Amino acid sequence: MTSLPLLSARRVTKSFSTDQAPLLVLNEISLDVMSGEFLALQGASGSGKSTLLSLLAGLDRPTSGEISLGGERLDGLTEKDLARVRREKVGFVFQSFHLVSSLTVLENVQLPVAFRLGEFTHQAKARELLERVGLWDRARFLPGKLSGGEKQRAAIARALINDPAVVFADEPTGNLDSLNGRRVLDLLEEHTVKAGRTLVLVTHDPDIADRAHRRVHLKDGRLDEFPRS
Amino acid sequence: MNLFRAVSLLMALREIRYRPVFAFLFALSIAVGTASLMALAGVSGVVKKTVTAQAKELWAADISVKGSEVVLDDVEGWARTRWAGLTFARSIDTLSMAQHRATQKTGQVTLSAVSPGYPLYGKITTGSGRPFHSVLKPGSVVVGERLLKGWKLAVGDSLKIGALSLAIADTVNQRTDVPTSFFELSPTVFMSLSDLRDSKLMAPGSRASNTLYINIANGSDLTKTLTEVKARASSETTEVASWATDNPGILKFIQRTLLYLDFLALLTLTLGGIGAATALSAALNAGVKSVGMLFALGAPRGLVYRAWLWWGGGLAVVGLMAALILSRVLGALLLSLFGDLLPGGLLPAFPVQALLSAAGVGLGSGFLFMLLPLLKLSDIAPNAILSDDVPPVPPRRFRTAGVLGVAVGGFFLLAWAQMGRPLLAFQYVAMLSGLIVVGGGVVGALLGTLRKILNRWESTPVRLAGRGLARPGNLNGAVVLSVALSLTVILTLFLLEKNLFSQMIQSFPADAPNVFFINIQPTQAEAFGSISGNPHARLFPLIRGRVVSVNDIPVQKIKRRGSREGDRLTREFGFTYGTDLLPTDTVVEGPGLWDSSLPGPQVSVFEDYKKKFGIRRGDRIAVRILGRRFEATVSSFRAINHTVRQPFFYFYFKPGLLEEVPHTLMTGLALPKDTLPDLQNRLAEALPNVTVIDLSDVAALTGRLFHQLSRVVRALGLFGLLSGILLLLSSLLASLASRTRETALFRALGATQAQVIRVALLEYAIIAGTGSLAAFTLGSAASALLLHRVFELRLTFFLFPTTLFLGGSALAMVCLSWTVTQGAFRTPPMDALRHE
Structure with missing residues (x-):
């Protein structure tokens, strides 16, 4: 018996209008990601990795094709429903951390809950997550007081607060030194893949990609799959 | 042009080309800030030029002598024999x-x-x-x-x-x-x-x-003749003037008014300067990576400084050219708003020298306001190009304080150059600094309190809006302060006008006299009482004369303390005498109205003259009335309550000195308006020399004058508001990138478009509301102070129109903020969040 993929893209195309001809960034991409899978997405700069990530996470709509997350078609959803999907099913970790500089670390972690419930609640859960990433003692700090590694650990805690089915990480170690990068990646794996969640990670680093269950490579708008080495 | 200069110029042009919005806002801020100064200088210049050109006609003669008929007869008789051909x-x-x-x-x-x-x-x-x-x-x-x-x-x-x-x-x-x-x-x-x-x-x-x-006869020396006439007429402290040496009263009035308005122009210049500094800061922030790259490539700091000086200097010149056009528009508007207050036949052209001088002040001020943002260039490190995560440079308080000190000092010198009066320039700059410090304190306290309250709020939009006030790159404090200050000017004027109109012009205490009767001859007292139907009305003797000396020191040598403007001891006064305290008065110093321990004639003096002219109890005051000299000792000082609206006298003599001097009587009566025409007719028949002054006519004239002047001030206040709006735009644009990123992040984290918009609108409403609230606080305080100190009135809040004005202004600010930043809500989240 074959289980259904958590995340599925079918013949997805994305093009942008430019002053000259339309720019085709993704060309009929098809991809399945299973629940609990760790997928590494690779490709050169400008190959469309972030565009694919934003389509899979429901941040943007494809020009054509179908995308499903947890059995729900994203390409036909309204803006409001896409926001609901992001709140309930998706977590994000960015290369530049993107913590809100005017909110404390604790509030940053609470932020996805705040958008889901309309209030800054779930402090206990936020505390638990911050303790798991070793940042509870920094909970009342503003992000400006944290190191790069600490910022990314806070971002991981934030990505997990809504118990998402899938976490998307866009070059999460790109701004970190190797030691901090490894620590962040360990944490990310521990709290996603090892906890039964799906992790889709964009990276240039072959060492990081090697840790994934599966690697795909974007080139000229098309996807090539690499067998695990 | 050497290579260094050429490269820096090219860099400046490139910055202007690639970030035209900040360049535009910078130039416009300079233009708006300078235009009001240029407009006022132009109006002042054109009035002066016109009045100077018409001086002979306005004075109606080479020399005019004002005084009693006795003195004029003497001067005329003497002059006829002294010179031929007059x-x-x-x-x-x-x-x-x-x-x-x-x-x-x-x-x-x-x-x-x-x-x-x-x-x-x-x-x-x-x-x-x-x-x-x-x-x-x-x-x-x-x-x-x-x-x-x-x-x-x-x-x-x-x-x-x-x-x-x-x-x-x-x-x-x-x-x-x-x-x-x-x-x-x-x-x-x-x-x-x-x-x-x-x-x-x-x-x-x-x-x-x-x-x-x-x-004087053709070819005669006017100055010499004038000096001799003055010497001849000096015994009576008669006023001798000439078109060649004196300005007509109207010119003094207009110039004094324009000098007061210079304060508003300096405020607008300050707000424009802050707006220009904000636009420059925003441009520098946006170009920080370019600067970092230049440093990384080994460019000397001098090259970068020079490039930004080219940027600022070039745009300031563009701003001044725009100011020239704006000042013509504003100047024409001011002239039309002054209306018939100004002399007719005004010359059409604004004097070039006045405009150039004001433009120089605008340019100088623009340079001073550029100093602080430009200093930040030295904080940019070459690694700015490598990472977004460059640690912030710790604040250098001494350096900032030093630059601010230089800026304030420089601004004082510019104000001095503009107004030509160092003391007034110092007072204005001190007042402006005080206003900014107090306003900044009020705004800081309001924002701080709001932030504390909102931070405890669990509601997502409220908490985020509160925290958004501290978004990097924005200058909410400066924006709120600028908008608050310009709204304060307009609100203060509105409250003053409304209060004066309602308390002094429209409403009159029922028992207060509304009609005054002057020039009643002492022999007509009984007849007047009978005709007016007020046989027991108190008739005050009115004796016109001048103070000659205090303790034998001529009044011309007694300097007024404090401000140079205001009441003079050399003017003509209305003296009176009597036994008991006047209805307006309270003795504030002395054993009573009269002091039994003092020998000889006594006079009780208005208490302000003690402060202004240093008069003390026991001083001997000499007055001259119709050529006769009288002397009395100061027995007491009296406070005068002008709101009682009864006749008041600054010098009140004890009976026994002035009874024999020719004088008239005056009184004020509270009369129903509809009985006045009949009474005027009866008086015209029986006592035609009695003059009736209906206070409602005086109030109407005062109201018209205030209304006309307030329109002028309002126009300048609106120009100040325009500076505040430019600052708001600069601040919004300066923080647009971080707002766009934040909006994208919120959406990535699951916020709906509506939630994000709600947060932004709430944040704008807090900024606008705080600005309005600060304006309400400052405007009310300023109005209450002015009403109390100048008019002895208490402030009444006109809540509906005030709320409408401040609410409308806040709403307009929110709409403007939304319009400027709505692109941030449309940017695809991933575009905004990607590293490159």
Whole structure:
């Protein structure tokens, strides 16, 4: 018996209008990601990795094709429903951390809950997550007081607060030194893949990609799959 | 041009090309800030130029001497024998009553009795076109158009003035001897001097202004003649003036008004400067990676500084050119708003020198405001290009304080150069600094309190909006302060106007006198009581005279303390005498009104004169009345409550000194408005020399003056608001990138478009609301202070219009903020969040 993929893209195309001809960034991409899978997405700069990530996470709509997350078609959803999907099913970790500089670390972690419930609640859960990433003692700090590694650990805690089915990480170690990068990646794996969640990670680093269950490579708008080495 | 200079110039041009919005806002801030200064300088210059060009006509002669008839007779007689070829004319101006014979309508007129030949310079043009003096003959009057229209009279009708019936021979079409008819309380009536003498209107002590006009012979030395005439007339502290050495009162009034308005122009210049500094900061922030790259490539810091100086200097020049156009528009607007307050026939061109001087001040101020942002260039490290995560440079407080000190000092020098009065410039800069410090304190306290309250709120939009106030790159404090300051100016003016109008002009205490009667002869006291129906009305002796000395020190040598403007001891006063305290007065120093321990005559003095002129109890004050000198010792000081609205006197003499001096009586009565015409008629028949002053006419004139001036101030206040708006735009654009990123992040984390928009609108509403609240606080405080200190009134809040004005302004700010930043809500989240 074959289980259904958590995340599925079918013949997805994305093009942008430019002053000259339309720019085709993704060309009929098809991809399945299973629940609990760790997928590494690779490709050169400008190959469309972030565009694919934003389509899979429901941040943007494809020009054509179908995308499903947890059995729900994203390409036909309204803006409001896409926001609901992001709140309930998706977590994000960015290369530049993107913590809100005017909110404390604790509030940053609470932020996805705040958008889901309309209030800054779930402090206990936020505390638990911050303790798991070793940042509870920094909970009342503003992000400006944290190191790069600490910022990314806070971002991981934030990505997990809504118990998402899938976490998307866009070059999460790109701004970190190797030691901090490894620590962040360990944490990310521990709290996603090892906890039964799906992790889709964009990276240039072959060492990081090697840790994934599966690697795909974007080139000229098309996807090539690499067998695990 | 060497390579270094060429490269820096190219860099500046490149910055302008790639970030035109900040360049535009910078230039516009300089333009708006400087334009009001240039407009005021232009208006001041054009009025001065016009009045100077018309000086001879406005003075009506080479030399004018004002004083009692006795002195004028003496000076004229002496001058006739001293020089040959002089020409003379005389005038007596007074307020009087006139009655239209046919309709029995009686009203107040401004009477000008003139001798043949008046005016010696300029002319009075009649409605018929006939020469003035061929029309104005004994038995006839020439009247202002206002009288004919207001009273529905016609040429040929007869007017009763004093004991005479005089025929209206013609109307005044135009006159060159007064710059504006704005201050005319009642219509003008010209009559001949001989008729005035026959009318029995004037008696010794009557309230009138006597003037002798002298024209010197061709080729004579005016300065020398003037000096001799002054010496001859000095014994009576008579006012001797000439077109060559003195400015007419209207020019002094306009220049003083414009000098006060300079404060608003300096405020606008400051707000414009802050706006320009913000635009420069925003441009520097946006270009920080370019600068970092240049440093990384080994560019010397001097090159980068030079490039940004080119940027600022070039744009400031563009701003000044725009200011030139804006100042013409604003100047024309101000001239039209001043309206008939200004002399007619204004010259069309603004003086170039005044405009250039103001433009120089604007340029200098722009440079000073550029200093602080430019210093940040030294904080940019070459690694700025490598990472977004460059640790912030710790604040360098001493350096910042030093630069601010230089900026404030430089601004004072510029204000001095603009106004030409160092003390006033210092006061204005101190007031501006105080206003910014106090306003900044109020705004800081409001924002801080709000942030604390909102931070405890669990609601997502409220908490995020509160935290958004501290978004990097924005300058919410400066924005709120600028908007608050400009709204404060407009609100203060509005509250002042409304309060003055409602408390002083519209409403009158029921028992307060609303009609004053002057020029009552002592022998007419009983008849006046009977005719007016107030036999027990208190009649105050009114003796016109001047203070000559205090403790034998001539008043001309007694300097006024504090501000140079204001009351003078050398002016003519209305003295009175009596036994008991006046209704307006309270003794604030002395054993009582009179001091039994003092020998000889005594006088009680207005308490302000103690502070202003250093007069003390026991001082000997000498006064001169109709050529006679009297001396009395200061027995007490009195506070005067002007709100009682009864006659008040600054010098109140104890009986026993002035009874024998020729004087008139005056009183104020509370009369129903509808009984006044009948009373005026009866007085015109029985006591034609009595002049009736209806306070509602005075109040209407005051109201019109205030309204006219407030329109001018409001126009300047709106220009200040425009500076505040530019600052708001600069701040919004400076923080647009971080807002766009934040919006994208919120959406990635699951926020709906509506949630994000709600957060932004709430944040804008907090900023706008805080600005309005700060304006309300500052405006109310300023209005209450001014009303209390200047007008002795208490502030009434006009809550509905005030709320409407402040609420409307806040709403407009929210709409503007939304319009400028709405692109941030449309940017695809991933575009905004990607590293590159």
